[in-house]
Amino acid sequence: MRELTFTDAAREGLAEEMARDAMIFVVGEGIGARGGNFNTTVGLYDLYGEMRLRDTPISERGFTGLCTGAAVLGARPVVDFMFLDFELDALGEIINQMSRLHWMSNGQVKVPIVLRGGVGLASTGPQHSANLFSIFMHLPGLHVVVPVFPADAKGLLKTSIRTDDPVIFLEHKKLMRLKGPVPDGEHLVPFGQASVVRQGKDLTIVGISFTVIEALNAASLLEIEGISAEVIDPRTLAPLDMATILESVSKTHRLLVVDEDFSPCGAGAEIAAQVMEQGFYELDAPVRRMNGTFVPGPYSPPLEAAVIPSAQGIAKAAQALMVE
């Protein structure tokens, strides 16, 4: 199978969808002729021009509000925020309008819109490193998509664009250049289907976004120690595929959730609570979480390394959990 980077695979998905449906357009800062800060739209401006690749001023709330209206009227906007952190300026529109109009109109209004942005710590400092998964998981009416592998980046972005509800599509900056196999032709990945990316029998590690990669590295370290770890990539946090996680826990009886985002009220807290509610009698040890340190992302690389879950750290936590 051919190999593409995460960003190239996602862009291929976007291009395929734009070719298929003329109502799809992209707005954002620098996504026109420049091709996007993270190369999310490279080449598309030449194909579709500024009617469908519209550079915006630095006015997140304004263009998000405009796109919400456009979506209500039948367009399918993709809002490219570059960094997720900038999306915070548009939260009023996102929460009070975009996520609620469908409910407030008794289902008469659909808001098909994709909000994409780079997340995670990648030597990007406190204001460009947010993950904020749980903020969006906490809002009814939003889908939260966290692809890890290039094929999923493509397949999930295409699904996001075709979904009639608002979708938060979050791309970890450390994943953008990750290469991986991507199927030829039409490739759609449904929401709410986690992927077991490594089979194991002794414990289950759920990674989220980039930590899936670190969890896989940890699983290799653990294998040397004779511990067989199963690694799960949920792929979407809302909807969350608890069935796959519970099935795995029923096999391994131990669960570690690794998330670069903070632990209080985080995705790991939600997963742990649901496992306790639905899988209590499968647990042979308490569910453990491993999270990024509860501080804004530091700029200094050594400090950053100290606050994010590493493969060694995950392996250690897993070892501790085995003798818990």
Add this chain to the structure above:
Amino acid sequence: MMAFEITLPRLGWDMEEGSLADWLKKDGEFVNAGELLFTVEGDKAIQEIEALDSGYLKTLPYGPQKGEKVPVGTLLGYLVPEEELAEFHIPGQSLEPVTVQATQVQAVAQPAGNHLEEPSPAPVDGRKRRVYISPYAKRLAQGLGVDWQGIRGSGKGGRIMALDVEQAAMMKQKAAVPVPVPTPSPSVSAINAIQPIAPQVAQYAVERHTITPLRKKIAEHMAYSAHTSAPVTLTTEVDATELVALRKTLKEDSAITGQPVPSYNDLLTKLSCQALLEHPLINARIEGEEVVQMGAVNIAVAVDTERGLIVPVLKDVQTKALRQLARESAVLIERTRNGSITYEELQGATFTITNLGMFEIDAFSPIIDLPQCSILGVGRIAPKPVVVDIETEKVAIRQCMILSLTFDHRLIDGAQAARFLQRVKHFIERPYLWMAG
């Protein structure tokens, strides 16, 4: 209101396990707070423990055996107040298995189920008394028909995990295999067949005992000292004639009656103390990156007991007269031999004297008791012909003794140790000198 728990106490700061030596009250007897309730064998001492509360003593039928080594905090029994007595049952004992599977288990496990009957240990922190079991392990136990109340958990704090349940189930299966019933039929078992030669085997049989807490402590500490220090042993022969004469004088002092006569060890303790005051580096120790000069001279005297080597400490020897030392050491040695010595009385030595003279040993190389930096080995006192004047070629019979000083070369150099030993020798040969101070 609840029954009061009786747990194994911590007798010294580094005590992690010990054993119930004996109950001083009978099961069911009423005990007042403050009364002596039981004795505990710690690292080196047996100590009597007072009841902290009042109530009727209920010992655990499946609790730790006397002498069985258990972690500090292990539950030993309960003191049950009068008003609770009727209602009281020992937790876990009245929980009869109720499921069909569990009942079957009991029937199956009965013939040889002793593995499963072992009491589960209390978690080491000594607070949580419940038997902890993971939800999955509990469900598994029910499915396998295993009575998990009796399983020893291998998880943190003794928590039972699925693995423990599986092992218990396997053991139960083994136990359930019918044990051949002894019958006269020769065809029944190989076990019977080898019985006739058993007595012969017994002659050469290896006996195995669990290592006692004291032996274990000695083993660990001796190995630690031997592996850590850089020991060098110096020996010198001493003319102890004057010392023997002094002891005789002390013995014959009719003014003093009803008091222990100072022993050679007491005399050597006093003389060594004087030499230590003059050579303070010998009365020092290494602590991490520091050399600590000890203020007081606390001399440990090795005592041989039925339970093993115990080394009580004579504190502040520099402040004590010889008769006072003799009185104190007599009490200490008696308490050491009968096991009533306390943990505190074994702590804080700055120097040790070990005497093997009574076993006709001349010289030996004792092991330093870290963190001390030296130890004086004392040999027997025996009469020998000695050249007392070369010019006249005069030989006399003198009482001679060999001293063996092992010192830690990490802290002390050979010449320093030699000067100290020379001073001890000088004091022994002229014992009245120490009176000068």
